[in-house]
Amino acid sequence: MAKKKKVAKKVKAAKKPAKKIAKRTVKKSVKRTVKKSAKVKKSRLPVESMVKIGEVTHYFPHVKAAALLVLKDSIKVGDEIYLKGHTTDFKEKIKSMQLDCTPIQEGKKGQEIGLLVKKRVRIGDSVYKL
Numbered sequence: 001m002a003k004k005k006k007v008a009k010k011v012k013a014a015k016k017p018a019k020k021i022a023k024r025t026v027k028k029s030v031k032r033t034v035k036k037s038a039k040v041k042k043s044r045l046p047v048e049s050m051v052k053i054g055e056v057t058h059y060f061p062h063v064k065a066a067a068l069l070v071l072k073d074s075i076k077v078g079d080e081i082y083l084k085g086h087t088t089d090f091k092e093k094i095k096s097m098q099l100d101c102t103p104i105q106e107g108k109k110g111q112e113i114g115l116l117v118k119k120r121v122r123i124g125d126s127v128y129k130l
């Protein structure tokens with residue numbers, strides 16, 4: 001019986017965890033991070049030369065439609081528009097337009113119309129006519 005106890009003590013001593021070796025962390029060079037952050041994405045089209053005709057007031061993701069408040073002029077089916085925002089940057093041809101759930105051919109100043117869009121837009125995105 002004495003032999004069994006000694007063997008059990010030896011097994012417990014062998015199961016002690018080994019000392020942990022501290023991992024060295026390598027710092028990235030400052031030049032790399034500066035170069036990456038210096039790259040700024042430029043917009044595709046010059047917004048300064050275009051006239052803002054509207055602003056997005058709501059987006060419906062299930063039907064991919066945007067509610068648009070017309071601020072200047074008018075928008076017609078077939079017109080090409082440019083949508084620009086913080087993360088939005090694309091142009092599109094208007095295929096469908098609605099006012100109060102009824103299809104229309106032209107949206108006039110002051111109206112809030114619905115447009116089908118191909119990508120997600122955000123509230124406050126600007127709409128320009130091309």
